[in-house]
Amino acid sequence: MSARYDVAVVGSGPAGQKAAIQAAKAGRRVAVIEKQSSAGGACVHFGTIPSKTLRETTLAWNAFRRKTRETVDLKLPENTKVAALMAHLDAVIRGHQAYIGDQLRRNGIDYVQGIARFKDPHTLAVRRIDGGLEEVGAGIVILAPGSRPRTPPEVPVDHEHILDSDSILSLIYLPASLTVLGAGVIACEYASIFAALGVKVTIVDKGPLPLGFLDPEISRRYLAGFEALGGTFKGNAKHEQAEFDGLEVSLRLANGEDVRAEKLLCTLGRVACLDGLNLEAAGLCSTDRYIAVNEHFQTQVPHIYAAGDVIGPPALAASSMEQGRRAACHALGLPAGERSALTPVGIYAIPEVASVGLSEPEAIKQFGGCMVGRARFAELARGHIAGITDGLLKIVADAAGRKLLGVQIVGEGAAELIHLGQMGLIHGCDVDLFIDYVFNFPTLAEAYRVAAFDLIEQRQARAVGSVAAGA
Amino acid sequence: MATEELSAATCALPEALRLDLTRRIESGELQLPMLPEVARKLLSEEFRERATAREMGELIHRDQTLAGNILRVANSAAFSAGVPIVSLQQAVVRMGLERIRELTMAVVLESGVFQVPVAKERVLALWKHSAAAGAFAKEVARVRRANVEGAFLCGLFHDLGKPVVLLALFEACKQKREAPSEDLQAAAVKELHVPAGHFLARRWALPDSVGDAIASHHLAEQGEPVSDHAVTAALGSHLARWALEQGDGEPAREEMIRDALWPRLNLYPSDAETVLSKKAEVVKFAEAFG
């Protein structure tokens, strides 16, 4: 069987979906080739949505505990079924899948279930689930096959005792203890969620702090929150070998230490899903870690584009969508609008972390100096009401303490709050913006005002200082 | 061979006998027997004194009598404190190796070695099939990134009812001093092994997924919409039959890869290949009784 399309998209994750919809909206005949029986990609099946669902339940549980501490003594029973904690996950996933599937259908996009492999630069051979083969020809091909967990040989992931981020949520009981190897975003999210559920969690990482790409002040805040949940962080630790010994998983470190736990979660980064695509047949390089693209997401073969995790960082759902959309626009000669380099980062750990623009160390590196305003959630009425007092919002301004350069937040609501800072940055605002306008009271957003006041006080103190010095 | 013969019943089960067997099964007096080989091994000094966590783990995973009893005790009021135990590994970690060791001894002494004159070959074949189905169900779960420990139990126990029905039948016939015919054995197993297994699973407080796999694994084969647990158990069973009974031939292998149960779990021929490639390991695990 063979069919011809204007555009063929491989993968139905955030990048593939948006690419396909954009092309269909432009009136083109579009096929999405997807291995899974329903659309959504890693985002729906193994990543974003399932982990956030577990987090939501955990938070509700913790909030309940916090609020009833005085009256009810509640402890989550050991061995609780993770599946039970995610009871509404199925509904969430089904809802989201139905929405995506519906969107594809409404736009007249053909969903071809199977595994795609290049036969030649314009033809994909699709292996169907029944073993049959189908061919999809297309003028334009957009590759959005995503990424999968990286699992080095010294950590033999068996999805039973040693798990990765694809299998961690298949657990049917809460283990008593969990080692998390790695301290990136996914590692720190799961580590804190499981710690909040009462699991004894140890993060092991080669860096000195978890979330090492962030401002150390923010990372330390995350760490303090994680430790308050009972978690342990072993930094500057080089792992040598993980092994299940019949009872527990042992993780041997280079310093001879043996970190033991009932389960181990391996979160040492992700690799692009390139194997099986037969990229050579399309004239693409298959030895690189990612698919190389230009600023329009076009590969070295002009009619083939790539978007999403498969092209490397930042590897986020929102940026993948935008890349997919832009790839389709460029391929079809449509205007895509201005491209903003400003991508916010949201880390759904407990506590939540978010960042946009420059951090303090980055600003110092780039401009030689900066001024920083801080707001602690403990200073906010809303923080007290909601029992969220351990948060911090940091505004980074230029050395004069005027122009907004970046915002970092730790604390509940961070991923939502960050967008105020993002808007300020996009419009090139001064920090005074947060004082000149009225915010709702009581809200966590007031943290922006408090931090801006902090900055302005420093600015004025400096002005007074320099006047005094000049006098 | 043994397991296949049993499901190919040609005669019907007389109504009176069916009632008698059901009563015996539901009386709860039937003990799932212990294979003499396993009992010998467990009682040997060598094993009692030197078995490592890994050896112990392997043994209790291989033997459905041991596995079932460990879960039963782990889920009993004395141990569970109201928290369900849903995997053998969880039971081992929770109860500790020493307790498990004591418990296996108790099970050996209590259950009595398989005394009934059920053909030894047949019993051993049932046990091997169960172990292999469990081990393959595990591999299926692995490629799907589904829960491995839970899938194992679904495979291991899916035909739990078969030895129970045979026991009941031999007990019933003992009084008449004649062994049941092959045909009668097959008929009884065919008709009653699902409800018998389901009954035992409930009595032992095995996880719901296991009860589900026992109740629905044949419906899965008929293409009925059933849970993934049931499909996984049925697939584990097909794989076990392929690995233990159908030799190394290419046609059998091809047929196994084309089994209609794979797509039900959204698994591709390449996934099937991955699972089939574990044959040697699974067979080694399942054949290691005694």
Ligand SMILES: Cc1cc2nc3c(=O)[nH]c(=O)nc-3n(C[C@H](O)[C@H](O)[C@H](O)COP(=O)(O)OP(=O)(O)OC[C@H]3O[C@@H](n4cnc5c(N)ncnc54)[C@H](O)[C@@H]3O)c2cc1C
């Ligand atoms: C645990 C976890 C948590 C995360 N949390 C967040 C978060 O909070 N916020 C955020 O922004 N991002 C998060 N991410 C990242 C986000 O999920 C990814 O960046 C995003 O899904 C990438 O989209 P994509 O379209 O590139 O690929 P994917 O979503 O990976 O989709 C690729 C699709 O292509 C299919 N496919 C691959 N190869 C083929 C082939 N040859 N033929 C047919 N189909 C194929 C796959 O089956 C898959 O469905 C998280 C990821 C993980 C793992």
Ligand SMILES: [Fe+2]
């Ligand atoms: Fe059966």
